[in-house]
Amino acid sequence: MNLFLETFIGGLLAGTMYSLVAIGFVLIYKASGVFNFAQGSILLFSGLTFVTLLEKGVPFAGALAITIVILVVGAVVIERTVLRPLANRSPMTLFMATLGLSYVVEGTAQGLMGAQVHALDLGIEDVPVFIGDVMISQFDLVAALTAVLLAAVLALLFNRTRIGVSLRAVADDTRAALSIGINLNRIWQIVWAVAGITGLVAGMLWGARQGIQFSLSLVVLKALPVLIIGGFTSIGGAIVGGLIVGAAETLAETYIGRFVGGGITPWFPYFLAIAFLYIRPAGLFGERALERV
Amino acid sequence: MSLVESILTQAASALAPLLDVRNIEVIYDGAILAVADVSLSVVPGEIVALLGANGAGKSTTLKAISGLVVADRALVSRGEVHFRGENVTGIAPNLLAARGIVHVLEGRHVFGHLTVEENLRAGAFLRRPSRHEIERDLEEIYAYFPRLKTKRKTQAGLTSGGEQQMLAIGRALLTRPELVLLDEPSMGLAPLIVEEIFAIVSELNRSKGTSFLVAEQNIALSLRHARRGYVLDSGRVAIEASAEDLLGRDDLQEIYLGVATAP
């Protein structure tokens, strides 16, 4: 029973990391209806920028602030050079554009900062802590709390601020938003910046665990099943989807893995996602069109 | 020139048009000609009806004025739109909203997942009002549309068609427009609700002096509230006359609104 609980809780905590990555996708999908393939590269880029600054001797807070400024500037540049010229094109065109963008961002990151693995120490020790007699990792716990905090801040932003309401308005009906004077370009800039910052947080936490390296950009592949399960348009869905994927893959690895020779985690989330597609194509929290009853 | 005519000319020049559309042509996707040649004007404080059969080009004309043509991959390829004496052709819709033109789209287009009140608030953001101002403006709109107040916390997508139309108009009014482009407010609504909506539009026009350009299929009703009307046919202005004259013409139905003539 303890093994089960430990595996389950460990999986949930690891899953919050997937949630964090998925939230970045949801933000951009909501605002512009595009699956942003570049989110993984942005995550890598921001993590790499942060760790390079640290290595150059910039203090933690300074490095964080500079990275955030770079992300905000990057968001404005992307909006002006990629999104604005392609506005009103099909989602497929936009998707291809983000595909191209991911190579540009990745190339820039590695060109400027090299391709080697950087160790990142956030000062959170990965020691076991006991709750009752269930052992969990302190690092996972801190990471999970960070994810929860970030989600709470975003929820507050969306529901209580003018920018948040404007963003939801754009997500619901772009034309109507334009007709009442909402500046779509500015909303896109803000959303890409916020998605970049979520990416930074995710990049830092993942990076601290496995080093900041090229493979970070592949978290896109982890986010996809999370989004299919949770729905592309709901932050709550991204969180729950991440938890489900995290818990399910860890449990599967522990309990089924040994019968199939291990290595189950890379594909199990996809197996789960396909199962969900059969049962609930819109995802758990995906928005279906509202119909009056 | 007769005395009457000269007085009329003077009166017209004193009332420089708020909106002046000059010979516009609008093309979708670089190929589909939707509006061939439309000229029209609205003077301050007027309600003007824009009539015509399905596909005549009413909505496209309104989109050309509000700038929303870009969102449908269309272009004003000829002609100009002047607002308060300035050429505003091709200006982005959100900037035109800030200048005082607001477009209430055909089919209402409320923000379905936002509450009724959030929809209204979104209309006011443009002006960057203080909290206090927003509350006051909301109360003003609720006074015109009491039904919206009772539904303020309801998700807009779950309200009735009539309530959504009122919400779309109320939301537009919160931008403090000088000119409201109202596209088929009667679409799919019960006659009583349509009457109610037109009565409120007239009331807004009288009390706030807001001008309206209303595209409608419901000729009789819209002409009862409008001062003048334009009838579009295949992307051109076929008739331009006072509401009275238009109401008096019994050929309107048959000729321009695609109603089959009696055998």
Ligand SMILES: Nc1ncnc2c1ncn2[C@@H]1O[C@H](COP(=O)(O)OP(=O)(O)OP(=O)(O)O)[C@@H](O)[C@H]1O
């Ligand atoms: N988004 C679009 N893409 C391509 N063609 C369009 C588009 N919207 C309208 N059209 C075409 O432009 C012409 C005018 O359409 P418009 O919607 O302006 O007419 P309307 O008078 O508003 O008609 P209705 O009464 O049906 O609303 C039609 O031939 C229509 O097929």
Ligand SMILES: [Mg+2]
């Ligand atoms: Mg129309």
